[in-house]
């Protein structure tokens with residue numbers, strides 16, 4: 001069976017007009033004799049609206065009810081797509097995750113899909129039907145609806161491609177593919193024709209919203225090629241695939257940025273073994289993700305300064321945890337919301353020395369101060385003043401020759 005998985009993001013199904021367009025794309029694949037499995041997200045803005053409502057009900061809204069609530073956005077989009085296909089004379093129906101079923105493991109709001117029952121969908125495909133399946137969700141072993149993290153429909157599509165051994169897995173979105181940096185932030189951004197899982201994973205984790213990081217991990221693990229393309233413009237997109245398929249002479253493939261980071265500094269911390277652990281242990285217990293960390297060498301051997309970054313939404317919780325932590329001594333506690341993390345990413349930097357220097361020099365030339373640095377084999381991240389984000393993006397995009405067409 002020649003199967004294609006087509007995933008449509010919130011922006012692609014954002015209005016009934018757009019849904020009519022989506023139905024045409026689906027029919028095109030059907031005409032090419034594919035068995036088409038469609039995964040849809042909620043209409044854009046709907047998930048956010050639902051989350052807002054839950055907060056109006058309670059600041060501590062039940063996590064299991066949160067999942068029931070937010071998963072409903074996908075139900076609406078799927079029935080509208082199926083309805084349009086039926087209107088056009090095709091056999092189609094919506095499938096909610098429990099009807100498939102799609103099975104999940106893990107905590108509410110952040111589960112993972114670990115199995116998809118194939119039988120009913122295969123039977124339906126054989127009957128000539130086009131299943132329109134709710135992304136972003138499944139049912140857990142207690143038969144409760146569970147969602148798989150924001151942007152999770154991408155991961156739903158990858159798992160369908162895996163379990164149904166799809167020939168193609170295509171992520172339709174509102175941009176033409178994966179760009180060297182967010183094309184909505186920098187006009188000069190260029191579409192990347194082909195990118196490795198590793199680079200895409202770093203770009204996504206470091207702020208490129210176009211693909212959800214978990215979906216890239218799953219695709220890499222299962223060796224599933226992903227095409228990312230536009231729902232609105234008929235043009236070739238980006239192929240996300242294994243590194244060995246790529247001939248690339250660029251040192252840096254892309255640049256990501258985030259604007260929702262906050263910086264926490266503890267000044268004059270008593271320097272003794274175990275101090276960092278006693279700061280970070282209660283944070284990790286409370287599921288606060290600590291990202292970049294720097295600790296100064298203590299000049300007098302007694303005191304040191306420690307700085308780290310967290311998501312802005314975790315700031316008030318972090319403040320409380322540190323202030324209530326009786327096992328640490330420090331002179332001053334500083335918090336800063338106005339920071340942004342810029343990262344350059346590329347497998348080319350493994351074999352090319354001097355990338356760090358070029359990055360720092362390009363920022364220095366624009367008088368942009370670097371506050372914190374972190375690196376891995378294929379990425380360098382720096383923390384800067386949020387107001388300099390655009391300036392830094394422009395400078396680095398130019399420095400690493402991303403302004404030029406490949």
Ligand code: ADP
Nearest residue numbers: 009010011173174178179181182184208209210
């Ligand atoms: P969907 O609704 O299809 O899931 P998303 O909003 O999740 O779409 O992702 C698409 C958006 O990702 C684009 O509109 C773009 O602004 C943003 N984006 C961020 N970084 C990149 C990048 N490097 N390449 C392409 N798009 C990016």
Ligand code: ASP
Nearest residue numbers: 041047136150151152153
């Ligand atoms: N609708 C969900 C969200 O907004 C899932 C998705 O978009 O993939 O996060």
Ligand code: MG
Nearest residue numbers: 009151209210
């Ligand atoms: Mg998305």
